[in-house]
Amino acid sequence: MSDSASQMPQNYLNQCFAAINSQIQLQLYATYIYLSMAYFCNQDEVALGFFALFFLRQSQKWMERTEVLFLLLTERHGSLTLGRIADQDRHDWMDGLMAMECAFHLEKTLNQSLLQLYQMASEQGDTYLCNLLKRRFLQQQVEVLKEMGGYVTNLRQMGAPENRLAEYLFDKLTLADSTKEN
Template structure:
């Protein structure tokens, strides 16, 4: 049983989408002359999440990913630029906007102060 079913559904969908993005990027890196450097993914500092806090954390992560994609874009590799434009940048901006809207709505509904909207 999940306490926050809509949040759970949202995060499950997002995790599947992020997995697909990672697989596409690894496929690109695995092409001739490409290299993959895998790094550890650190566990979050805490396990006890409220809906609003989780959304704010995800927004921070999405902004970080977007900045990393923009840094890749600055390399001016035409194939890489086309790849990031086609598969990532527009989706990142849309996701950041969507998360910002959700967070705004949760604040308006009093999620933090009253534990509502979750």
């Protein structure tokens, strides 16, 4: 890997390092938002424990994926530029559906950023980065977007947010089952 990285033009490596740092920053933001969602859902007045567990696991997954990019920068002798994680706009999620919709939007944003990184690497013939993104990121994104899209659809079909019982049942049945599988 280091041989192929040393053969890449310096201007591409600089562009690549900047793009990876940007992706890292976005992923750290996602971990932060997911922790906030988990906290919201776990509060006594919300009481959506499996929503909270789902969001906590998403936070952990994004932290693990961020570590993969940390290692890539290290292997390529790039520098890590950690900025301040963007302040979260005060999210007053009113219910589990609203939090899940926000999570779905966040995942679409993360996916778009990963696709842009993949496109840049592909245009420059960086097969290592392309393979890494396909293997460790993009396939998982397809799965999580399908899963969350289904969750949002199901919650709406059940009558959420107007029907609070819908979120409760979704939490206790659907999300409880999905956490057992994971």
